[in-house]
Amino acid sequence: SEKLRMEPPGPTPLPLIGNLLQLDLRRICDSYMELSKKYGSVFTLHMGTKKVVFLTGYKTVKEALGVFDEQFGDRDPLAIAWELSNGHGVTWSNGDSWKEMRRFAMTSLRDFGMGRKVCEEKIIEESQHLVDVFRKFKGKAFDTTQSMNYAVSNIICSIVYGSRFEYDDPEFTSLVDESQARIHLASSLSLQIYNMLPSLFSWVPNRKKFFILAAANKSQNTIFFNRLKQTFDPQRCRGLVDAFLLRKQQLKDLNVSNSHFHDENLMMTVINLFGGATDTTSATLRWGLLYMAKYPKIQDKVQEELRTVIGDRQVQMSDKKNLNFTNAVIYETQRLASVVPMSLPHRTSQDVTFQGHFIRKGTTVYPFIRSVHLDESQWARPESFHPLHFLDEDGKFTKRDAFMAFSAGRRICLGESLAQMELFLFFSTLLQRFRFTPPPGVTEEELDLTPRYGMLTTPSLHTLCAVPCESE
């Protein structure tokens, strides 16, 4: 019919597998970029039997998540995420339950974290622990992944449970390591294929592994929840879990049936906050350090600015406005790395006609953030690491409309301000204390920036030297 003809264009699919053979699953983002050059900024791909619409480039993504926010604002849960969450929590849910949990999570982040002096202090304390860990390597090359994950996870622990953990506490390390392993598995080739064709590929071993890790994660959380319940004091909420338990009790006292404040929503919301907060922030920081080692002249300028503006004292949030170059480097890191390249899958909540294309209700939609960050109409040097993208003629930091690392619209990352606080304080504290260089025997030119693609774009396995600065 006429409507069918107006659907977004795309390569012809094969039965069952759709366009899978036309994609390079190991560097899938590059495949999407090439397809958008061929078919335009709105195109259709058949991922297995599922029809998926891709939105690419600044103008298109901006319009979709702005003017068409309502139409494009539902979540389309990945098969594996649906199996894990059953529609509970924040990230993979929709409707009233999503609305309530999102509102609750945001209020709790505000009360126990974001935008508060207390949270700044927590991050500063944590950055000092991280500095201590880096110092122990005495300038020898090491992989920063694990310590970075611990530091970043601890911020979420403070907000959720009300306390941080020591980096050698086995309850904490297993929580973080298993959660990291689970997110890693979710990006594996076999689970990507499972997500497209769940009924055919439910046998893949990684699916079983994923749920073993998820079960371990849930039981560890149950232990933490029970401990909090034993010492619960409604007058003194220590963190998000306490606040949830209080709300649950209050609603029960009011005889509210069908409340969304039930145990499954608590568990999934906590898992979503850890899942959303840890690898994203940690990978961004690791990209930042890698870019510094790769581009020593830019690192010189960051350190020069930190020396002049801050000196030896601890960096604080109030310094941010005076650290224009450092701030531009952090934003440029987020742009070029595009750690969450595809955003998360959205779904149309109704039939929509968008830029002349007909998109049926219930269609999976990916706002392709990476393509916005590489849009030639928006960035002077899209493929380079170029902090000037975020500086005006006077060298002052300037926000850019085409910066979308946290996505946009009603599904925008709910941890954005916390993440920005962490990126700023961790990055500038580390750069104040250490010079980052490639491992011995590797030149800056040889330092590999090839990403490891998955749901997240992380640096490939690498080591760096953190050489203490002279004043240390």
Ligand code: HEM
């Ligand atoms: C540099 C760090 C981070 C980046 C780049 C990032 C990016 C994103 C992106 C692109 C989305 C998808 C938005 C969409 O569907 O359009 C998202 C969602 C989300 N993020 Fe983040 N994020 C970061 C840190 C955090 C932190 C610190 C938290 C928690 C405190 C968090 C919690 C979440 C949650 C719960 C969602 C799902 C929101 C919803 O579906 O309503 N993220 N994030």
